[in-house]
Amino acid sequence: MRTSWRNTGLKVRIMAGVIALIAVFGVAVMGNIHHGLKELLKGEFTRRGLAIADILARSGEPFVMTDNLYALHALAVETQRCYDDIRYVYVKDAHGRVLTHTFPGGFPAGLAEVHAAAARGGVRLVQTEDGRIQDIARPLLGGRLGSVHVGMREDAVRGRLIHVLLGWGGTAAALLALGACTAYVLTSRLARRVTRLIDAAEKVGRGDLETRARDTDGDELGRLASAFNEMTAALKLSRVQLLRSGKLAAIGELASSVAHEINNPLNTMAVCCQALLDRSKSPALREKEEFADFPEYLATINGEIFRCKKITTDLLGFARHREPVWGLVDIDKVVAETLALLGPRVQQARCTVELRLAGSLPPLRADADQLKQVLLNLLLNAFDHLGEGGKVFVETAARGGGVAVGVADTGSGILPEHLPRLFEPFFTTKPHGEGTGLGLAVCSRIVDAHQGTIEAANRPEGGAVFTVVLPCEPAPAAGGEAAAGSSRGEGRA
Amino acid sequence: MTVFRRRPIAVLALACLAAACGPREPVPTVRLSQAAPARAAAPEQPVLRVAVAAFASPRKNLADYDAILWHLGRKLGRPVEIVQRETYAESIELLERRQVDSVFMCSGPYVEARRRFGAEILAVPRIGGKTTYRAYVIVPVDSPDRSLDDLRGKSFAFTDPLSTTGRLYVAFLLAERGLVPERFFGRTMFTKGHDNSIKAVADGLVDGASVDQLIWDDLARAEPAVASRTRIILRSPPFGMSPVVVHPAMDAGLKAGMRAVLSSMHLDQEGRALLAKPGIERFVPQDDSAYDGIRRMQERVALEEASPGREAGSPR
Numbered sequence: 001m002r003t004s005w006r007n008t009g010l011k012v013r014i015m016a017g018v019i020a021l022i023a024v025f026g027v028a029v030m031g032n033i034h035h036g037l038k039e040l041l042k043g044e045f046t047r048r049g050l051a052i053a054d055i056l057a058r059s060g061e062p063f064v065m066t067d068n069l070y071a072l073h074a075l076a077v078e079t080q081r082c083y084d085d086i087r088y089v090y091v092k093d094a095h096g097r098v099l100t101h102t103f104p105g106g107f108p109a110g111l112a113e114v115h116a117a118a119a120r121g122g123v124r125l126v127q128t129e130d131g132r133i134q135d136i137a138r139p140l141l142g143g144r145l146g147s148v149h150v151g152m153r154e155d156a157v158r159g160r161l162i163h164v165l166l167g168w169g170g171t172a173a174a175l176l177a178l179g180a181c182t183a184y185v186l187t188s189r190l191a192r193r194v195t196r197l198i199d200a201a202e203k204v205g206r207g208d209l210e211t212r213a214r215d216t217d218g219d220e221l222g223r224l225a226s227a228f229n230e231m232t233a234a235l236k237l238s239r240v241q242l243l244r245s246g247k248l249a250a251i252g253e254l255a256s257s258v259a260h261e262i263n264n265p266l267n268t269m270a271v272c273c274q275a276l277l278d279r280s281k282s283p284a285l286r287e288k289e290e291f292a293d294f295p296e297y298l299a300t301i302n303g304e305i306f307r308c309k310k311i312t313t314d315l316l317g318f319a320r321h322r323e324p325v326w327g328l329v330d331i332d333k334v335v336a337e338t339l340a341l342l343g344p345r346v347q348q349a350r351c352t353v354e355l356r357l358a359g360s361l362p363p364l365r366a367d368a369d370q371l372k373q374v375l376l377n378l379l380l381n382a383f384d385h386l387g388e389g390g391k392v393f394v395e396t397a398a399r400g401g402g403v404a405v406g407v408a409d410t411g412s413g414i415l416p417e418h419l420p421r422l423f424e425p426f427f428t429t430k431p432h433g434e435g436t437g438l439g440l441a442v443c444s445r446i447v448d449a450h451q452g453t454i455e456a457a458n459r460p461e462g463g464a465v466f467t468v469v470l471p472c473e474p475a476p477a478a479g480g481e482a483a484a485g486s487s488r489g490e491g492r493a
Numbered sequence: 494m495t496v497f498r499r500r501p502i503a504v505l506a507l508a509c510l511a512a513a514c515g516p517r518e519p520v521p522t523v524r525l526s527q528a529a530p531a532r533a534a535a536p537e538q539p540v541l542r543v544a545v546a547a548f549a550s551p552r553k554n555l556a557d558y559d560a561i562l563w564h565l566g567r568k569l570g571r572p573v574e575i576v577q578r579e580t581y582a583e584s585i586e587l588l589e590r591r592q593v594d595s596v597f598m599c600s601g602p603y604v605e606a607r608r609r610f611g612a613e614i615l616a617v618p619r620i621g622g623k624t625t626y627r628a629y630v631i632v633p634v635d636s637p638d639r640s641l642d643d644l645r646g647k648s649f650a651f652t653d654p655l656s657t658t659g660r661l662y663v664a665f666l667l668a669e670r671g672l673v674p675e676r677f678f679g680r681t682m683f684t685k686g687h688d689n690s691i692k693a694v695a696d697g698l699v700d701g702a703s704v705d706q707l708i709w710d711d712l713a714r715a716e717p718a719v720a721s722r723t724r725i726i727l728r729s730p731p732f733g734m735s736p737v738v739v740h741p742a743m744d745a746g747l748k749a750g751m752r753a754v755l756s757s758m759h760l761d762q763e764g765r766a767l768l769a770k771p772g773i774e775r776f777v778p779q780d781d782s783a784y785d786g787i788r789r790m791q792e793r794v795a796l797e798e799a800s801p802g803r804e805a806g807s808p809r
Contacts, residue, residue, distance in 0.1 A: 065551035066577045088525070106528025114521055127522040141552065144559075 011184075011191040018183040019176070026172045034165055041157050045085075046123055046134060049152040052079065052086070053121075053138040057148040060091060064099065064145045073100040085156040087133050093146040111135075121147070131155040193221050197228060209236035241448070255315035263312050266305060273302045314436045324367035324449050331396050331403050331470075332357045334368055338375040339394070342383075349383040349390075356395040361403050362472050370446045371470075374454075377439040378407040378466050384430065385411035385464070402452070402472050408465035413458040422456050443468075450474055541566050544576040544593040546584040546602060547653060548735070549708055550686040551577045557771040558597060561758070564767050568754040569747075579685050581605075581655040588612060591740055595751065598738045601657035604787050606738060614736040615748065616755045616776035618768075620707060624779060625731035627706040628658035631694050631723040638701065639726055641666060647700035649678040650690040657787055658705045659687060662729045665790040668797035688712060695722035711772055733783035737776070 056079055063072040076089040080102045090101035092112060101107050114124050115137045126133045132154040140146045193215055203211040209232055215225035279285065280295040339346075339353060346353055375394075382392045386409055393408040414422065414429075421427045423444040428437035440456075447454040452470035459465050543562050545554045554577060566573030576593050578584050581602040587593045589610050598606065606612035617624050632638045638647070641663070651674070652659030664674050675681055682699070684690045687708040694702045706728075713720035737755065739748055758764035759775035768775065 062551045062579075065555060066547075066579050068579065103525065103528070105526060108523055108525045109527055109529035110521075110523045111525070114523065125520045127520045128525045130525060132520065141555070144555075 009191060010194060011187040014187040014190070015180070015183050019180050022176050022179045026176060030165075030168065030172055033168060034161075037164060038161055041161055042154075045152065045154070045157045046136070049123070049134055049136040049150055050138070052083065053136045053148055053150040056089065056150065057138040057140050060148060061140055061145060064091065064093070064140055069100055076100055076102050079150075085153045086150060087128075087130060087153050088149075088151040090149050091140070091146060092149070094144060095146075099146065115147070115149070125154075126151070131158075190221070193217075193225075197221070197225060200228065200232075204232055204235070209239065259312035259315040262308065263316075266309050266312065270302070270305045270309065273298060273305055277302060311436055314438050324370055324446075326365055327368060328363040329366045329368045329371060330363055331361055331371070331405060332359060334371050335375060335394055335396060335405065338372045338379065341372075341376070342379055345380070345383060349386055350388050351383065351386050351390045351392060353379075353392045353394065356393060358396045358398060361396060361398055364403055364470055365473050366450050366470060367446075370449070374443045374446050374468060375405070375407070377443050378468075381439060381466075382407055382409040382411065382464075385409060387411065390463075399469055402470050404467055404469045406465055406467045408459060408463060410461075410463040413462060414456060414464045416458075419456060423454070539571060541569060541571045541573045541595075542576055542593040543573060544578065544584050544587050544596040546581050546596060546598045546735075547577065547579060547685050548597075548599060548705065549688040553686070553688050560767045560770060561773075564758065564764065565751065565754050569750050581653045585609070585612075585655075588738065588740055591742070594743065594747070595737060595739045597735070599653070599656055599659075599735045600733050600784055600787055601661050601791070602655045603736050603738055604784050604791060605655055607781065607784075611741045612738045613741050613743075613748075614779050614781065615739050615752050617734040617736045617779040618771075618773040619775050619777050620734070620772050622774070623731070624734040624777060624783070626658070626734055627731055628662040628703055628729035629706050629709050629725045630663060630701060630703050630727035631691065631709070631725050632701045633694055633697055634722050634724045636700065636724065641727055643726075644701045645677060646679040648680040648682075648698075649674070650682050650684050650693045650699040650702035652684055652687050652690050652704070654683065656705075657732055657790075658729070659690065659703055661787065661790050661794060662732075663703045664794045664798075668794045671797065673798055691723060692719055695719045701726075707772065730786070732787055733779065736779055 056075065060072050060075055063069070063075065072091060076091065080086045080089050088102050090103075090107065090111075091099045093099050096112065098107050098112060111126070114126055114135050115122065121138045123137075124135045126135050130153065134152045134154060136150045136152060137147050138150075140148060196215065197213055200211050200213045211232060213225035213228045215222050277295070277298045280291070280298055285291045285294070335355070335357060339355070379392065379394075386392065390410045392410075393406070395404075395406045395408070397404050397406075418427075418429055423440050424437075425441040426437040427440075444454055447468055447470070450470050451474040452468060454466065454468045456464060456466050543565070545558050545562075548554060549557070555575065559575060562573045562575055576587065578587065581599055584593075584596050584598060585602050585606045588596050588598075588606060595615060596606075598612075603612060603614070620626070630641060632644070638644055649663075651663075654660060660674070667674055667677050680699075682693075684693055684702075687705040690699075690702040690704050691709060691712055693699045709720060709723075709725075737751075739751070755776040756778075758768055
């Protein structure tokens with residue numbers, strides 16, 4: 001029993017509780033009403049009986065004193081006739097002898113003894129074949145002449161009481177039914193909403209992180225659904241980050257080993273190639289026709305060796321990720337210093353760089369060199385995607401208690417299908433051989449370490465924009481990886 | 494205990510049900526359709542039955558004379574039963590048929606009883622040093638009427654057809670002018686008690702009434718708020734006091750005993766206290782001749798009322 005109750009659904013429990021509560025309090029209230037109403041009606045009934053008996057006694061006194069039994073009898077009969085609930089009237093003298101009564105078949109045995117001290121008056125209950133009767137006695141002339149007795153039927157009161165109670169009972173039953181129906185409707189709706197939330201939670205548990213709880217009401221369940229959706233989105237993001245971090249860590253390890261292994265033969269090849277290049281400049285060798293194209297081939301080989309070295313250097317640089325060296329950093333200054341390094345590159349790209357620096361931004365707690373690395377990569381990326389005469393915009397601003405840096409260009413923009421993958425290692429949109437695809441992955445890693453965010457989006461007027469948001473005071477990192485930052489390339493600026 | 498801790502609703506329900514119940518007292522049972530067998534009357538001890546005529550309302554009469562009669566019975570060693578009737582005529586009949594032993598009677602009815610069966614005076618009360626009393630004709634205190642003539646055509650209250658002060662005197666005055674009350678006044682009624690007539694005038698129920706001086710004086714002392722709303726416009730000559738009367742055939746010993754007790758009541762403190770209630774000083778003997786004046790008035794009124802073809806309100 002205990003186990004089956006614990007296994008019952010929310011709807012059943014609420015319904016049972018509501019019905020039980022209404023039933024219990026309904027019974028209590030009905031009981032109190034019954035008791036109170038019964039006492040009230042009984043009291044009024046007795047008061048009425050006493051009033052009738054008093055009038056009868058006052059009116060009957062002269063008849064008793066003058067032995068006018070006919071008038072006394074007529075008074076008793078008329079009094080009984082006037083009220084439906086008077087069962088009988090009788091008068092006793094001071095010696096207890098019945099002077100007159102309204103019983104057609106004779107005065108009943110035992111009735112006169114009901115009131116032992118009738119001279120003082122009072123009310124006694126009598127059980128008869130006509131039901132319970134209140135025998136109300138009032139003294140005649142203070143008891144010196146005897147007493148008057150009026151028998152009032154309680155059934156009349158009971159009948160009225162039952163009638164009222166049935167009405168109340170019907171109303172209470174209707175209220176109970178209405179309450180139960182209302183509780184059923186409300187709990188059904190509640191249970192449906194809870195069930196939808198449970199289903200969504202189970203789907204998320206099975207790995208479907210795209211599941212969303214569809215409950216937009218403003219009540220507690222609506223807030224729970226909203227919190228659930230936020231939690232699921234955060235979970236998805238965390239999973240993405242974990243996957244990427246794991247991938248990055250794995251790639252880092254692999255890259256480090258491969259680069260290490262390749263670097264040595266590459267160095268040897270570079271030395272040999274350089275030696276051959278030097279020899280190929282010899283005039284004697286240049287005169288021989290079969291060595292005419294040797295310098296060209298050797299130059300190509302040298303270039304490719306250096307390209308491979310660059311790749312291994314990039315890989316090693318990516319693998320040898322270091323923790324930030326924290327210090328207070330002026331982001332505007334970092335931007336200016338980074339642009340100063342890129343002067344020749346700007347000329348080469350034949351583009352213009354427009355600065356929109358906020359000035360007076362709060363200092364960041366960050367690694368200045370790593371931030372320069374990020375800006376460098378973003379600016380080089382922008383230059384690579386600009387056409388001739390294009391523009392690059394660099395903007396800084398305060399945002400959400402931190403600082404935002406945006407690098408925008410007037411280039412060709414980013415294809416929507418590329419946006420989610422921009423920050424993946426080795427993902428590149430450049431032609432083969434023109435990039436390793438590690439630049440944005442490095443930016444993402446550095447931003448994560450600073451507990452910031454980096455986003456890529458297309459500008460409405462054309463081109464792309466990359467926005468980095470960094471907190472002024474990053475919280476202490478947990479587990480060696482910055483878990484609070486995020487990189488998004490989903491088309492949002 | 495575990496059950497109650499885990500099921501508070503059950504505890505609540507039990508408490509509510511218990512509260513709805515309450516203690517019940519035993520109720521006697523009677524079958525109303527079953528009549529009690531008739532019982533033979535137990536032999537009664539001889540009771541001294543004394544009637545009090547309807548001077549005043551039965552309640553006032555009982556209050557005034559109950560203690561005196563109880564004293565009488567105690568002195569005579571017999572239980573006393575007070576008998577009242579609504580009219581003087583009934584009191585006379587009770588005595589004539591010897592259904593009562595004695596009657597505290599009004600003077601007018603005594604004269605009638607004397608005439609019919611020779612009723613005898615046992616004693617008369619002396620009040621205010623006198624054994625006579627008068628009739629008052631009264632009107633409401635703010636009434637413009639100053640004489641009996643001013644009451645012509647108006648409403649008037651009598652107490653009893655045989656009452657001296659409650660009808661006979663006014664009827665006599667009108668008879669002297671050749672008039673009868675029922676035609677002189679616009680409306681007449683019998684209130685069956687002098688206190689009733691006084692209250693009827695005080696309440697404005699009637700324009701005037703003829704009442705017993707002794708009862709008016711007593712009411713002025715006991716209920717001044719009532720008497721003060723009336724005004725006396727006419728006082729009669731004195732009449733013989735209302736006597737205590739017995740049948741001529743009454744046992745001589747009982748008659749003597751009653752006379753002795755009544756005549757000596759004033760001699761002790763207890764007796765004086767009892768007599769003070771109706772304002773009686775003592776009981777004294779009285780001769781029948783004291784009521785001759787009443788006899789003459791009765792004859793004159795009877796003559797007038799028997800005259801045929803008299804016009805309403807017109808003098809002879």
